[in-house]
Amino acid sequence: MQHEFVIRSSKPSIEPLRYTWEAGVLGMAAQSAAPVRILRREANGALVVLWGERVISGIITRSESGLVLNVDGELFELGVREAMLDEMEQGLSAAGPGGGHFDLKSPIPGLVKNVLVKAGDEVEAGQTLVVLEAMKMENEITAPHKGSVDSIAAKPGQAVAAGALLVVLKV
Amino acid sequence: MQHEFVIRSSKPSIEPLRYTWEAGVLGMAAQSAAPVRILRREANGALVVLWGERVISGIITRSESGLVLNVDGELFELGVREAMLDEMEQGLSAAGPGGGHFDLKSPIPGLVKNVLVKAGDEVEAGQTLVVLEAMKMENEITAPHKGSVDSIAAKPGQAVAAGALLVVLKV
């Protein structure tokens, strides 16, 4: 199944980059979709990949705020998010905090592993609300903003589709 | 307290090198004793030390049979042992296996942490017989040769001096 991601720079003036990912194939507007193959990866962050026939090399490491990517000596501080989550956050960030409800939806299909809050709880931005098992990994669904839990729509053990409502927050 | 060590090459034709070590000071015949200070150590094995005023650099890693030391591009396969243990092994190796008793003594002062065999047990060469705590670490005292345990002279909790009898083996 296809996932869509958004890469954002730490510099707000730089346009985000969107790509799709499905079974190892990377697609992007104005680029033909092609498989990505890792040619080399070192513990120090060095990474060389083949995207179709194109060779792309860089250095990629983590910082506190996201990824640090070094390509041809140019450094980028980047974050990458599933497009749906990015849109929710962007919308929220444009609206500003306070005064309304926010529907936290599952960005991917998966199995609800755990629900860590209950109605009425005060939550901080970044706090994990739901743990979802997908792609053989536990994925934490976090609160994009400070607020309180209005209602819970998911329960442990439940299989959810992408876009399924998980939690409603008052923000 | 002073320890004496013997470094042996995997090539039997090369004479072993003996040194003493006491509180960070390295001594050797025909060399004045001086402290050893580590200037640099990398995870890949690169090592630079100061021995007194002398700068010494090399690469040191482990192999299955001991240490691999690379100095100025020359590779040495080496083993290092406390001198007393080395002497016991060398004597034993000269005498050959079989026909007699072998006194396994503590090469260092320490606290007997555990005795893993009892009289009558058959033991293999390299099998751990006694665990001794010294220099804040657990040190395994192993059987230098195949044989059977004749008697045990140490018990858990006992403080032993260097040279104290631990186990008598029939070899």
Next chain:
Amino acid sequence: MIQSIFIANRGEIALRIARTARRLGLHVCSAFSSADAGLPHLRLCHRALELPGDPARVYLDISSIVAAAKKLKAEAVHPGYGFLAENEDFAAAVQDAGMKFLGPTPDQIVALGDKVQARKAAERAGVPTVPGKSEAMPDAAAALATAQAIGFPVLLKAAGGGGGRGMRVVDDVAHLADAFNRATAEAKAAFDDPRVFIEKYVARARHVEIQILGDGHGQAVWLGERECSVQRRHQKLIEESPAPALPLEVTEKMGTLAAKMAAAVNYRGAGTMEFIVPFGGREFYFIEMNTRLQVEHPVTELCTGLDLVEEQIAVANGGFSKRLQAARGKGPGVSSDSVARRGHAIEARIIAEDPEANFRPSCGQMDLVSWPAGPGVRVDSWAEAGLSVSPYYDSLLGKVVAWGSDRAEAIARLDLALLETSIHPIRSTAAFLRRVIASEPFRSGAYDTGLLTQLKLAPPAVLAPELAALIAAETQLQTARVDTLGPRFESRELSAWVRSARS
């Protein structure tokens, strides 16, 4: 003959000196601050000891440096550049302790290191100086009279030091007194020497320098020029030789005069005469002399084939090396006091600074350091993976120098060499300098010291599609099972940011 040498420095220059000393078969020793125990030059030292104390100050402590050199039984001391390299007290202390100082005599350091005195020495040798007065101005009134005689704009300069401190451009009479007072105060604070003198200000200037070598007995040669106009706040970032826009007749005249000036004072060792050349003009004016090896000396070494550190040692042993003797008189022009040269060389300084954040120093550990290699590339550096850039010292990580048969080849090789230079996650000037050498003014050679302020060298303003391929691969690595990737690919924990991104 000198048998043992003490290196009174650190970083890339300490390694570069150690290489020549080892190549010459000398016993090499040095002393290091507590922050510098891991530096690579120590691997090439036979003996070393630590200089206890504040790492920011130990390399400036004359008595402890001299004591270390004596303790390690050195016969000669190489000061490198910076720190005590142009300190006459250090040179004297080394000599008083019975060792050779691999640089000029203390008297020469005083006479040529002071800008006012150096101007006078230049005038005596017939070297043109910037229109001005070779006297420190006693007060603002005298300064005003001199400025009016020269004609505005004028430049106020500190006699006792450089680096832009105590320097002021004054456009008219109204601002002179205030500027004089400020420059005097700044010079006093920076160099403990309030003397300020006045020169005509040349608005658009190139900075061109001549490498000279004196044998200390009245012979001197010049080894070509270096164009050093790519500067940011008086700090050189790129240097090249030959100067792209000066005809050989001009550089020959400059070089011959520089060698004459050095010979006239029996100059000993390596030194550099700095000149300004008005943009588009062919005239030149001496501005100051550096009585030491320069950061950018490899440019000269690549063109001449000589080793300047070897020559410094040879001079201390009595005279120029036989290699220099063989090259002498075979320069490209008619000058008999120059040497054979070949091709074109350009140096790029790789500095741990962030060009996107106004060249803010970037400190910390380097996880990945990869320097270029291959045809026509020389690297002098100290930075290695696992070492840290410390806040105590200047932030030069190394120098990438490219040589080519001609300037176009040298530029193309430097461009590739900078592309192959990887430092991570510390910021460096490598990518920025690629943009500089790609610029039209640099390519054409028609640039002056204002180049970096005029150029608009923005980093990429878009995220290239290639970035997505790297990020997608990195994300894939985190989800794939480790055993399908082989043992080299470490499974590492995702940061909160990324973990959230993938939920």
Next chain:
Amino acid sequence: MIQSIFIANRGEIALRIARTARRLGLHVCSAFSSADAGLPHLRLCHRALELPGDPARVYLDISSIVAAAKKLKAEAVHPGYGFLAENEDFAAAVQDAGMKFLGPTPDQIVALGDKVQARKAAERAGVPTVPGKSEAMPDAAAALATAQAIGFPVLLKAAGGGGGRGMRVVDDVAHLADAFNRATAEAKAAFDDPRVFIEKYVARARHVEIQILGDGHGQAVWLGERECSVQRRHQKLIEESPAPALPLEVTEKMGTLAAKMAAAVNYRGAGTMEFIVPFGGREFYFIEMNTRLQVEHPVTELCTGLDLVEEQIAVANGGFSKRLQAARGKGPGVSSDSVARRGHAIEARIIAEDPEANFRPSCGQMDLVSWPAGPGVRVDSWAEAGLSVSPYYDSLLGKVVAWGSDRAEAIARLDLALLETSIHPIRSTAAFLRRVIASEPFRSGAYDTGLLTQLKLAPPAVLAPELAALIAAETQLQTARVDTLGPRFESRELSAWVRSARS
């Protein structure tokens, strides 16, 4: 003008070709075996694809290599050395597919690559050949008659290949027939070509070669000689230029004849004429020609300042580069078909073999790889920490090449550069070659191809006291608490051996 190039090779030569191609602004592409995905030349490629199949064979598969080059839209193919570099069918297939082959024409490969035909071409051009007969011997009786005419000892050589296979020294009549039959069988097995011919055997010989470049239209230049007598079983380990024991008159004669021979056949691109020179003599005999770039070409590049890969591309574009044109006719002697040269260069081949175990190949992952740098040092290599030496390919890790104003300086720089070369835990030739260049015959230049068999180059037979300091420090590291050592020092588990040692 060629805009894109396909590199039909791997390892250090693929990286070296990629560097020049990138420097010239070309679009660069290549194809790699499944064992070679991590090689550094791929980082300089714009496009690449994998050659599926047995990694030991894919670089020899003409049709899949040509298909890859076409798929990646290359206009020219560089074969490097080895693999298909001297295969006329490959050259023809590249040209038939509409791409340029960066080497001689298929006909030239046939005519000059075959040893018997090359001898005839040399004779036609007036180049002296080893006394012998330029015909394959039809049978043992013919071989005997020829051997008796030449006089013993004689050398039987395979016409179709080299590397010592199909080669036999025969001292007397009694052994000839048997040796002929064995050589024929060996040649058939190795090269699918049983032809064997006979030359006079020169017992003590130097191996000296001339680098030539032809423009494909009847012009050829020679770029100096290379002395390649430091060999182990016909494999070169050290090469230098100029040849230390040959006067310029001799090498000029050799070079002029080599260029004449190349010009006579309208030779296209880079090639090497190999000669043997009897030890102590001044006469020389052509033995064979290599119709490709040689491993040791950097020696010539350092002395001439030219880039041979650039020249190969320039020739494919119609003629020598303007850089070569400018250097032409300015050689050190009187020859008008040579180029300007400077100084002395020596190359040391760093090979993943254990010199202490009869040069047994050493395979596996490299944990630490550190190449030298600094004045006068060039490194062409592919080995980096984290990569593995695979059993499929030749074991050359890289080449350390030192340049100096004179031979003594080049030797001293190479000695230091080899000291600075660290590969671990893979075995390499670096330390062994330091011992070779320290030997008296090498220092004096009075050596022949027997050097390595004559020298007794034992590794250290004692454990130096310094080893104890490293081992003591390592042991101390294991007992010290990790927090006193700082985060850089990883605590690692002791092996059983060491654990037992410390108990």
